[in-house]
Amino acid sequence: MVTLSDVAKRANVSKMTVSRVINHPEQVTTELREIVVAAMTALNYQPNVAAKALANNRSNMVKFLILEDIDTTEPYYMNLLFGIARGLDKAQYALQLITDRDRLTIGNADGYLITGARTSDFPWLDQLKRPLVLFGENRYGYDFIDTDNKLGTQMATQYALAKNYQSLIFIGIDVKEPFEYSREAGYINTLQQHAKLPRIYRMANRSHLSQQYITEHWHEFAPNTCFICASDRLAIGVVRAILQQGGSIPRDYGVIGHDGVFLDQVSNPQLTTVQQQVPLLGEHLARMLLSKIAQSGAQQGEVLLAPQLVTRGTTRD
Amino acid sequence: MVTLSDVAKRANVSKMTVSRVINHPEQVTTELREIVVAAMTALNYQPNVAAKALANNRSNMVKFLILEDIDTTEPYYMNLLFGIARGLDKAQYALQLITDRDRLTIGNADGYLITGARTSDFPWLDQLKRPLVLFGENRYGYDFIDTDNKLGTQMATQYALAKNYQSLIFIGIDVKEPFEYSREAGYINTLQQHAKLPRIYRMANRSHLSQQYITEHWHEFAPNTCFICASDRLAIGVVRAILQQGGSIPRDYGVIGHDGVFLDQVSNPQLTTVQQQVPLLGEHLARMLLSKIAQSGAQQGEVLLAPQLVTRGTTRD
């Protein structure tokens, strides 16, 4: 194993100089720095993570806690994980995946990544002694990253208006969670700007429920209607109901989903949807935590990443 | 932070004794051991992973390299990861997720978990200087863990025979990989034991291909036939074709899939399938690598985990 000392010898300097070239390059003259860098590459020097961690009073590990029940039929978390992994990789950080909150504080970690935290979780989150960053909106001041839910439905609503659908209806999820409020807000605000009245229906996030709902209230939905849905699941149920009733998609009825992770691709016709940039979210999430650790716990604020509206077969060309 | 010394002080021993209680308890008298253990629990002592790693010349990190293209519509890897995480967690090991093989040797790791390795990968695997364990069969002597593919199709074939399907046809994947050979072997062997002739058709692992194949050759498949498929994807295509042709499932036609991870549940009727114990596989995979590391690279051999035949709607009661 090549160590600092090896590099130091080859460059005819002390190991402190080598260490400085790595951590505080500005404190070293350009000449020396170049010599040292040359020596490092020549020897293919790879810093020892454990030693670095020990000296810095760190572990170079973070824990990723998944609190919600994972619906394993969706690759959402896999994509998120890949993003997180990419973000951690660059800093030679490693990950511990946890699903049991009791195991979160066992062992060492420099910080925590947490997803699926609900309001009831916040009290014990406050007990944690290491920096944490949440995945998913919250309104209690915890640092978080999320997709910009409000912007997403704004984009969807504006798009539906641009395609000349007259009546815009929101099919929401009946949970009291920030992401749902934000998605509804984006819809409502956009309608208000165009002097239209919002119509919102809420139900559990199951495609057969939205299908049933649309079927039962079919007479209320005249042609030239676009359904803005809070999830792809709901959207798929809406599509099924419309087709069943003999409605024409996208000519008379438009449907726009939300999430764009998987379901949108297998449906027929393929769903127009507000697509989250999940791997990117993961990468930013990891980076946020790393910089919070580096800044000894300093507030990182809220980060919202713009989603992308993917236009496919369920809205007009 | 509570250290060895803190525990030592409280127990009125040297820190070496504490260290021994942890790593070589048999070298310490029962009395002292109990005192020390009491002190550890009283102080909630958590060993410092970085220090331990440094002293042991380890990093307490392993890399998980995913070589194949992940079909992100299947939760297979998520389940595997959860299992791996569980296996690592107990030893306070952390994980680095890698998809780019060039990054495998960057940074420190005590060993490698590798999935999706093909024959062409083995040359460079030999270059690696750390222990590795593969996920997935290979016939070149690398340690691996996998589901028992041969046993799986044996179980499926025997079950089909027990349900009195007369004609048993294997729908395979046309790849030259050990898992496919094993699955075919389980089918062939069982048929031979019952003095029946195997009929195998192979195609790429796409449901529309198996659907097309069955449709085009429908006249060849008399009632009382069971299709043993090498994947759930293929099985679903077969189911669709049979229903389209007006065949009765499970009365006249049986279908058995393989993998049982996701697709089997969303199909209609629900698929009888050979289900892999994916999280368990992951856990064992991690443990294999950890013990290989502990035994400084000693051969661990091949581990095959028995799958479970899940009987549902596509075979007779």
Place this chain on the structure above:
DNA sequence: TTGTATGCGTTATCAG
């Protein structure tokens, strides 16, 4: 069986 001294590779402190 238990304790002492030493080293693992890196970084911060302080001296030059």
Place this chain on the structure above:
DNA sequence: CTGATAACGCATACAA
């Protein structure tokens, strides 16, 4: 700007 020294927490070798 650079170098010597001590310290991080733990484990091995050796001594008692």
